[in-house]
Amino acid sequence: MSPSKSLLYCLRYRGLWTSFHKNVTTWSPVGAAFNAKPHKRLEVFEKNVGLFGMPELNSPAGFQLATHRALKNTQLLVEKVCSTAPGVETVTAFDQLSDGLCKVADLADFVKVAHPDPVYREAAEKTCIEIGTVVEKLNTNVELCNTLKSLLDRPELVAQLDPDTRKVAELFLFDFEISGIHLDEKLRKEAVALHVKLLDLNNEFLVGSHMPNRIARSAIPEHLHLHFASTGSFVEVGGLHADSPDDLLREIAYRIYLYPNTDLMECLEELLRCRYKLATLVGYESYAHRALKGTMAATPETVMRFLQLLTDKLSDRTANDFRMMSDMKKKLNPRHSELMPWDHPFLSGVLRAERFNIEPSLYSPYFSLGACMEGLNILFSQLFGVSLMSEHPSAGEVWSDDVRKLAVVHETEGLLGYIYCDFFHRRDKPHQDCHFTIRGGRWCQETEQYQLPVVVLMLSLPHPTRNAPTLLSPGMMENLFHEMGHAMHSMLGRTRYQHVTGTRCATDFAEVPSILMEYFAADYRVVSQFARHYETGQPLPESMVTRLCESKKVCGAADTQLQIFYAALDQIYHGKPQNHSTTEILQEMQQKFYGLPYTPNTAWQLRFSHLIGYGAKYYSYLMSRAVASMVWKQCFIQDPLNRDMGERYRREMLTHGGAKEPMLMVEGMLQRRPTIEDFVEALVSELQPNFETFIMDSET
Numbered sequence: 001m002s003p004s005k006s007l008l009y010c011l012r013y014r015g016l017w018t019s020f021h022k023n024v025t026t027w028s029p030v031g032a033a034f035n036a037k038p039h040k041r042l043e044v045f046e047k048n049v050g051l052f053g054m055p056e057l058n059s060p061a062g063f064q065l066a067t068h069r070a071l072k073n074t075q076l077l078v079e080k081v082c083s084t085a086p087g088v089e090t091v092t093a094f095d096q097l098s099d100g101l102c103k104v105a106d107l108a109d110f111v112k113v114a115h116p117d118p119v120y121r122e123a124a125e126k127t128c129i130e131i132g133t134v135v136e137k138l139n140t141n142v143e144l145c146n147t148l149k150s151l152l153d154r155p156e157l158v159a160q161l162d163p164d165t166r167k168v169a170e171l172f173l174f175d176f177e178i179s180g181i182h183l184d185e186k187l188r189k190e191a192v193a194l195h196v197k198l199l200d201l202n203n204e205f206l207v208g209s210h211m212p213n214r215i216a217r218s219a220i221p222e223h224l225h226l227h228f229a230s231t232g233s234f235v236e237v238g239g240l241h242a243d244s245p246d247d248l249l250r251e252i253a254y255r256i257y258l259y260p261n262t263d264l265m266e267c268l269e270e271l272l273r274c275r276y277k278l279a280t281l282v283g284y285e286s287y288a289h290r291a292l293k294g295t296m297a298a299t300p301e302t303v304m305r306f307l308q309l310l311t312d313k314l315s316d317r318t319a320n321d322f323r324m325m326s327d328m329k330k331k332l333n334p335r336h337s338e339l340m341p342w343d344h345p346f347l348s349g350v351l352r353a354e355r356f357n358i359e360p361s362l363y364s365p366y367f368s369l370g371a372c373m374e375g376l377n378i379l380f381s382q383l384f385g386v387s388l389m390s391e392h393p394s395a396g397e398v399w400s401d402d403v404r405k406l407a408v409v410h411e412t413e414g415l416l417g418y419i420y421c422d423f424f425h426r427r428d429k430p431h432q433d434c435h436f437t438i439r440g441g442r443w444c445q446e447t448e449q450y451q452l453p454v455v456v457l458m459l460s461l462p463h464p465t466r467n468a469p470t471l472l473s474p475g476m477m478e479n480l481f482h483e484m485g486h487a488m489h490s491m492l493g494r495t496r497y498q499h500v501t502g503t504r505c506a507t508d509f510a511e512v513p514s515i516l517m518e519y520f521a522a523d524y525r526v527v528s529q530f531a532r533h534y535e536t537g538q539p540l541p542e543s544m545v546t547r548l549c550e551s552k553k554v555c556g557a558a559d560t561q562l563q564i565f566y567a568a569l570d571q572i573y574h575g576k577p578q579n580h581s582t583t584e585i586l587q588e589m590q591q592k593f594y595g596l597p598y599t600p601n602t603a604w605q606l607r608f609s610h611l612i613g614y615g616a617k618y619y620s621y622l623m624s625r626a627v628a629s630m631v632w633k634q635c636f637i638q639d640p641l642n643r644d645m646g647e648r649y650r651r652e653m654l655t656h657g658g659a660k661e662p663m664l665m666v667e668g669m670l671q672r673r674p675t676i677e678d679f680v681e682a683l684v685s686e687l688q689p690n691f692e693t694f695i696m697d698s699e700t
Helices: 003-017 029-035 062-083 088-114 118-138 142-152 163-178 185-209 222-227 247-257 262-281 287-291 300-332 341-356 360-366 369-384 474-492 512-521 542-551 556-573 582-593 620-636 643-654 662-670 676-685 691-699
Strands: 213-216 229-231 234-237 386-391 404-410 414-424 434-439 442-444 449-451 454-461
Touching: 029 369, 029 386, 029 404, 062 088, 062 118, 062 142, 088 118, 088 142, 088 163, 088 434, 088 454, 118 185, 142 163, 185 262, 213 247, 222 247, 234 247, 247 341, 262 287, 262 582, 287 300, 300 341, 300 556, 300 620, 300 676, 341 542, 341 556, 360 474, 360 542, 369 386, 369 474, 369 643, 386 414, 386 474, 414 474, 434 474, 454 474, 474 512, 474 643, 512 620, 512 643, 556 582, 556 620, 620 643, 620 662, 620 676, 643 662
Parallel strands: 414 454
Antiparallel strands: 213 234, 229 234, 386 404, 404 414, 434 454, 442 449
16 A cells, blocks of 8 residues: 555544544554444445455346356366376366365355345355355366376376475365265265265254244243243243353253254254264264364374363362352352352353452453554564555445455565455344455466455444444453454465465364464553553553453363363264264263263253364364463563564464464474473463462452
8 A cells, every 4th residue: 555545544534533532542544444433335426346346246146157157167177187297287277276166155155144135145155055066076076086196196296296285285185085086986976975965964953053942931930031032922042141140040041942952953963973974984983083184183082182181180170160169159049059050151250250350341441443453453563564454445345334344464575465344243144253265365377476365354343333432342352353363364374275275274273373362462561552441542451451361260170171071072973973862972971071960851962053163173272272372472472572473473384374284383383393281281371370460459
């Protein structure tokens, strides 16, 4: 962006922000852009450039045109691959093939869940189905697979491949193999049929896992009716109400929301059977063995060793946490003092509030959205020499007036990519915070330029008001930093192939950059750069940040143990068949890895929607947190704004996407190869309280 254009943004957004409060400290252009209320655009005389600048997507019908063009180009590339002598060009053509389909499918995958217009969503859904069908056919195209095998089966040709090209070739071959390409025709057809069946089962379970349960209004106390949606003589329970101070409400919600649904139970059982059958059909011991290939953990045995060792190390602390919760419950409700699963989230929150007097509303005025975005801009500038620059989207480029567009610009490399920020609550918009890849980065031989990555960050924040910008709670601020970690992983990657761009890497590594950002969000040396009261400009006191960080350790062992239970359950479900129902397995795992009693006639597993996207990989959150903790303590804790360390982080971990083995990237950053014991120790040490904080707390 030119200096004159940058000044124009500064003047424009500063003027918008002053409409909120005249005595506020001046924000930078990016901070002002996010603290300003969006003005509805007058696009009558502007040319509609289409969603994300794709001209054909200026109307829903454009999806059909984009799909047709992608599929036509796919056919040409398939013919090219099959007629080209095996070599580097084979892998390049495969990546072009993948890129052409992904650019349409990934965009459609986002639009079908996020666009406010149902006609756009429906058109995008059709595109997803059409391209998905073609991908399934390509994954079982024997001639296409043999072209790749003829490259990888010849040592003299493999020796000519650079490491990235060889890795990508092996990943493409893996995609063929898990589709059963190496099987005879009869078994291959069986594998394809299982893939198709699993698509339906996955969707059925995902939809069902979020559906409310109904119960007669007369079955629950009348004073609780107002907490639930009503339909005639029934009430609908659509969640656990885990944070409610009312013990009875939490218990009723838990028992009703988790009451077993026979059809959904059969769906889950069949889904797990099909996953196991498909995995063994293509040569794996179990679905977990197949899912963990290429990850840091590598095998289910390693995952279970990690979870068991962590459980053993935390056992005393976990027991102490449950004792504290039990004592608190006796204090609050002496008549019903037994600690139950529905008590954990609420009582841990009560204990945190009691010990550290944490009130989110006291923090929010310091965390205006603009201030937080300015903080991210400062952090990225210090670590990587990267700036976030607000750009005015063209007519038709975004799907809602409140979507902001950011250009990510490096001080010497120039434009790195674009981030579209869909941050505000909208009717029919998913509430889950997400990062979507719209277009992956890659080197384009055809243009001799780098294809810039494009991503969307989706949050569900409150809108600004007439008198104040959007104010974030500490949890919202941490989530913003987390999701921006994913975005910068996409932006800073410079992979040769889009098949391994940015976050397209092993799941237990993909969460490391985002979790590491949470450490920056909790360090006062970073927070003090931006956390200023939106009205007075006063900085957030350091003591408030310290207390907030220490409060997270209260009941931290019990919280971690709950995640261990979920991860272990996920592993057992995706291991070899147990000859037990999913509920019996849950009961056994809950006793072994959690400790609080199983509640009869409940089936929590039917609400475990992560089984679809994270099947056999739910442990990834814990392992990624361990790695992030180690990177933070070894590389950033002395100076979180150290440019040399930021450059090393980019060079060793962010640049490669999925083109390099994840453990090698961790080893490059830490300059040693960590063990499972190191991962466990990292997580356990996170829970160690800072006694200086307790002394300070008692003195105040």
